[in-house]
Amino acid sequence: MNISSALFLLIGSFLCVSGGVGILRFPDFYTRMHAVGVTETLATAMILIGLMLQNPDGLVVLKLMIILLMTLFISPTASHALAQAAIHNDLMPELDKKEDNEKVKSSNP
Amino acid sequence: MLIAATIAILVVMIMAITRGIMGPTLYDRILAVNMFGTKTVLLISLLGFVMGRPEFLDIAIVYALINFISVIGVLRYSDSSIFKHSSQQKK
Amino acid sequence: MRHTIFLSLSLTAFWLLNSGHNTALMLSFGAISIAFVLYIAHRMDVVDHESQPLHLTLKLPGFYAWLIKEIILANFLVVKHIWLGNKTISPTMVTIKASQKTDIGKVIYANSITLTPGTVTVNLEGDQFMVHALLRESIEDLQAGEMDRRVTQLEN
Numbered sequence: 354m355n356i357s358s359a360l361f362l363l364i365g366s367f368l369c370v371s372g373g374v375g376i377l378r379f380p381d382f383y384t385r386m387h388a389v390g391v392t393e394t395l396a397t398a399m400i401l402i403g404l405m406l407q408n409p410d411g412l413v414v415l416k417l418m419i420i421l422l423m424t425l426f427i428s429p430t431a432s433h434a435l436a437q438a439a440i441h442n443d444l445m446p447e448l449d450k451k452e453d454n455e456k457v458k459s460s461n462p
Numbered sequence: 463m464l465i466a467a468t469i470a471i472l473v474v475m476i477m478a479i480t481r482g483i484m485g486p487t488l489y490d491r492i493l494a495v496n497m498f499g500t501k502t503v504l505l506i507s508l509l510g511f512v513m514g515r516p517e518f519l520d521i522a523i524v525y526a527l528i529n530f531i532s533v534i535g536v537l538r539y540s541d542s543s544i545f546k547h548s549s550q551q552k553k
Numbered sequence: 554m555r556h557t558i559f560l561s562l563s564l565t566a567f568w569l570l571n572s573g574h575n576t577a578l579m580l581s582f583g584a585i586s587i588a589f590v591l592y593i594a595h596r597m598d599v600v601d602h603e604s605q606p607l608h609l610t611l612k613l614p615g616f617y618a619w620l621i622k623e624i625i626l627a628n629f630l631v632v633k634h635i636w637l638g639n640k641t642i643s644p645t646m647v648t649i650k651a652s653q654k655t656d657i658g659k660v661i662y663a664n665s666i667t668l669t670p671g672t673v674t675v676n677l678e679g680d681q682f683m684v685h686a687l688l689r690e691s692i693e694d695l696q697a698g699e700m701d702r703r704v705t706q707l708e709n
Contacts, residue, residue: 358463369504370474373477374635376478376493376497377477378635384642386685389493389497390669391632393500394628394668394670410516412570412573419567423523424500427530431534432667434534434537435533440675446644446685449642520571
């Protein structure tokens with residue numbers, strides 16, 4: 354077990370757990386979506402890079418790269434589809450108190 | 463470290479499924495299931511390395527695709543009435 | 554035509570990478586599958602410059618390098634606020650204006666916003682993007698327009 358791989362796996366696990374805490378802790382749907390975004394971008398990348406450093410076999414590294422690219426292309430599409438479905442069905446976000454919400458309400462279809 | 467990472471992913475999956483059970487809105491549940499699916503992909507890849515069988519990666523690729531299609535498939539029906547967020551529902 | 558050739562080449566590479574068998578039977582299965590996928594893609598009318606932006610190939614690496622840096626910074630910012638708790642976040646929803654002309658430029662911009670944790674494109678109408686952000690700072694960064702400028706540079 355080499356050190357760099359262990360380091361990447363450690364950071365990835367920490368980011369993943371942080372995202373998990375975020376999804377339990379944040380107050381509404383839209384903010385939870387950001388917590389999921391953390392686990393789907395950098396945490397996934399870190400863990401997969403950690404695995405790439407484990408095994409210098411070429412084909413395995415290529416497959417890990419395919420998984421990483423797929424995750425990075427899929428996750429924004431899925432989150433955008435989910436957010437759009439939520440806003441079209443009138444699920445309003447809990448906004449910060451200081452912000453005036455008039456603008457958002459008038460531009461909402 | 464591989465084992466530790468696997469346990470961390472399992473803990474995160476438990477957290478995601480907790481949010482899925484708690485809700486409170488339908489979208490939280492879909493979000494939680496989506497997250498559970500992507501973490502399953504990671505879990506399968508990690509398990510492949512823990513067991514010394516990198517062939518598991520093929521299954522992980524297929525799982526990533528199925529997970530994406532299932533989320534988009536569910537959202538195709540987002541115009542139907544069960545998706546309407548009623549104001550009586552507690553936020 | 555060159556989009557069809559590029560698609561079949563990438564599909565062939567993907568098959569060879571994942572199959573790992575070189576017998577005649579498996580290779581012919583591969584050829585049949587690729588032909589079938591090409592037929593479906595043509596029927597769906599998705600084989601064009603939008604599904605395969607070949608004209609962007611040279612400019613993309615620089616943009617990706619910048620985007621990865623932004624993603625890493627945004628990740629640590631969001632993680633910091635997860636552990637600091639709900640008092641420190643300021644969820645904001647604003648409509649911002651995109652300066653891209655083509656559809657593909659808008660899609661790249663919207664996807665880059667969504668891929669960066671802390672900001673999600675919620676709705677997209679014309680050149681108006683409705684963006685939800687976890688922190689007001691991230692919205693201010695977007696309104697400053699560096700990402701917008703870089704994507705616009707990309708499409709020209």
